[in-house]
Amino acid sequence: MNIKFLAVSIAAAACSTHVFAAEIYNSEGTTLALGGYVDVGVGEKGADDDVDVHTYSPRLNISGMKTLDNGMTVDAKGEWSINYLDGGKNTFSTRLGYIGVTDEMLGRMVVGTQWSPYYDVGGVADMPITFANDFLYDNHGPMGSARANKMVSYRNSMMLSDDFEVSLGIGWQGKNTATALADKRGARTQAAISLKAMGIGLGYAYSNGDIYVSATEGKDAKSQIVSLYYGNYGDGIYVAAVYGKNDYFYQSLKETKQMEALASYGMDNGLNLNVHYERVDNEDTSKKLSSNTSVNFEYSLTSGFVAAAGYKIDLGDDDPTTEDDNKWTVGVRYYF
Template identity: 25%
Template structure:
């Protein structure tokens, strides 16, 4: 039997922590099972200069298991993001809970895909695109309905964290196991990906009309090499958990204007969390995630920076099924002469019509400061506050 720590971590990795998981059992025999789960999340988003319906990270996943001999079992999972609003929206909310430009060919896209084997005593081994080892540490604050998960480093440089293994790690080999109250995870990522930064952030400029902190693209390319990670979570009495994780990736930064200029550096991330309670349950849930990164994030000028991140979430679900929440995301440059700070605060209210259907509203109050000390509003002539109203159905 898995202990409670492993079960909690599994629930976080499924991305369904705000509700009671209710996977649909499609098929089962003596050796095989097939479950389907996911959620649909539709949002109305409104801010200074835009007003639109959007998909809020809707997804469908298929999970297969097969019993083997000697207590072992095999498993496989495939998860797809589904744009439920339309196929060519110019504004979407990505699977990482942030506003971003979308495209017609993004109607269905891969989020996860992996295969592995596990044993109740010896743990699990998995291979493919999966939640990163350090994401077990940052996941407890990645649970808002429309915003969040932008400060700790899980989805750095506007990606899903796949290149460096901190979010949905690509081409990753991972080991997970529990020993009493202690959950441990280790990961190696064997990858070679090159990203052209000037193209990646082209549509994030202020004139694109997309809310969020705009990046000024640099004419550089980043090549991501192998990465390695470890993490551990310990369950204390009174439903308190503490966790610590470390991730390091080798990256090569090349100037497209002068290919002879190459800089080999380590992209590192250390993260820690403390949590109380379980999200979605009645009563109090609180989580704080703190991180320290080097060569991992970018400021608004496109410079790669060292930074400190803080994410905190507090929710309370009352007996009448009304839930109140408050959250903060704060990413601060840790470099002399750089004033960059991505910061915002979220207040929200939700109503659980049932454990699997929820209506909600969240408001983001932005307080971002650019590298030169200007506020977002002063630099762009508009404020960056955003209202999101929506409904989520979990199956």
């Protein structure tokens, strides 16, 4: 069997296939690039029913890379959320900040705040600009379900044949002694494995570590997540499904399960149509916590400039005191 090792460099899984960065420096094996995007929309995307002007997830990033004499590459990235609609408030807040080392045979190690191996598996349906995943982002920094605070990670991939790739990832976060109960936890570990062949991807990830459900009581917070997808988002047919089971991992609840699905079709004229579905259940009480579906449209007006629109239908929960809350939004995104 001919096994080919690949250097793995997994950046943030953006909610679009468009990835732009302007190289501002390149000399003697060292590069520096500026990237990100700004966006703006009008609609009912927020927590209330008021129509307002809002953003989706604007960001600015700076990344650098240097090739060493031994063939390894060292890279660093800083990324910040941009708040440019509310005057007088903080403009930037940290999204990512890490340093990585990559070797073609040995793989890639990253230290800092980064997208986690767990998200490599769980984020395959988190694609639309307007309405996408919610449950992965519940306290994700300390729990490492999407972006992971202060993580050490390792990834590598192997081509077992011309069209069969195996990817592995592990991550570790140290103990957090924050005073806020939502962030207070013990050390966390996670591991992920993904298989890809003939355009089909299958992944599994596991996360484990202690959290505090009260000032003095700790629980073992575990999560298992599996995903299946086909195709490339924005290019023809793309379908993805995600299923997760948790113990004290989501909102510190004893037992929960999560489901997500995405079906999209990207046309040659730049139009991408997709339907997204998400649901979270409290298995301990046999109650539905949330469920929704959305129809989303994205259209590339020109390179780096995308129009987007979405309508989110609240499918309800098992809490009789809450009302269905449908949302809509129309906006544009400009990539640097």
